[in-house]
Amino acid sequence: MKTRAVATACFLASAAGAALVAPGCRGVGPQTGSETNFLRSCDAGCGDGLACLCGVCTRACSAADECAALASGAECVAAAERPAGAACAASESAAVCDLSCGDDAGCAPLGASFRCQGGYCRASGGGGAATACPVTTLALGDNDRTVTVGDATRSYVVRLPESYTGASPLPLVLDFHTLGGTPADEAAASGYRELAEEEGFLVAWPQGIDGAWNIGPCCTTSRDVDDVGFARALVREVQSEACVDVQRVYAVGVANGAGMAYHLACNAADVFAGVAPSAFDLLAASEQPCQPSRPVTVISFRGTADTLVPYEGGAQQAPNGASITLLGAVGTFERWAELNECAGSPSAADGDGCSTYSSCADGAEVTLCTTEGGGMTWGSPEIGWATLKRHSLP
Secondary structure (H helix, E strand, O other), rough: OOOOOOOOEEEHHHHHHOOOOOOOOOOOOOOOOOOOOOOOOOOOOOOOOOEEEEEEEEEEEOHHHHHHOOOOOOEEEOOOOOOOOOOOOOOOOOOEEOOOOHHHHHHHHOOOOEEOOEEEEEOOOOOOOOOOOOOOOOOOOOEEEEEEEEEEEEEEEEEEEEOOOOOOOOOEEEEHHHHHHHHHHHHHHHHHHHHHHHHEEEEEEEEEEHHHEEEEOOOOOOOOHHHHHHHHHHHHHHHHHEEEEEEEEEEEEHHHHHHHHHHHHHOOOOOOOEEEEOOOOOOOOOOOOOOOOOOOOOEEEEEEOOOOOOOOOOEEOOHHHHHHEEOOHHHHHHHHHHOOOOOOOOOOOOOOOEEEOOHHHHHOOEEEEEEOOOOOOOOOOOHHHHHOOOOOOO
């Protein structure tokens, strides 16, 4: 066995004869190239004959012939690196086996939990792993997807950041476009695409029917559009295709899309840990009943000179012709403070114009960020995310 004073791994020569050496002790997903089959995060047992090495479940080896028994040409070789913070205290002389594959049958020697993905054998779920991640079927970057809701086929785009590995769960943000918008429009304008790359989370842009979202009497032409069902189905679908932290799913949006984010906080608080709407308000309770199943964090962004959705609220005619009553920015702020059982008074506005009720039930927060003289605004994704990421489902 070739040795170094670092963890070692088995590798298998490819059909072309090139060695596929595994970089050590990193969590991986549907990667291609020279990636190891370190499988899933762990801190103790793994089951299925796997060992917990460097914080991941994998198959250990101690000599070249042990890897050769898995497949002809496999060897124990030194791995090149370990990530910061990996649990590698006992791995200085450890070795693990890696196998390339052409199909699932090529992974059979590693056990029934292994599948061929991206040219390498990967395992997911079960066996005592801290988190069971599904085999990722999405590519890095943007993926066009559809999901069936009732009799309707709905579309969305979901993005995996370049840092995605599939080894540990990441937050998911649903970013809803404005009236008449598209996923591409919203991705270009909201700032969450760029922030997802910087912060390392997944983001999805749903497409509204006729470019609108159904939030009570506003704003789709048909009252039968099930956009809450669409959002729930979208989240479930992404969770089946990527490693999503189910406790940290959020909704953001602008104008009619912000109304949809509020609507999800009212009707799907069991799925969404927090929302960050911009340039819209709650409707009157008689028009948009809001009874969240738990306290839910809300951070909203409003401009005092918004001519489309007046800051003060009041009676308006929705684009679909319906008469609606907006609570206004402050009215919505106070309504969420009531719904979340917030105590005391909100903080004075900070330098970004943000005022917060911080003493709310179950640790929720309610924040209103006001831009004096500002019109319709997408708000600040950085400020919104800084609040959202502090909160998860109980």
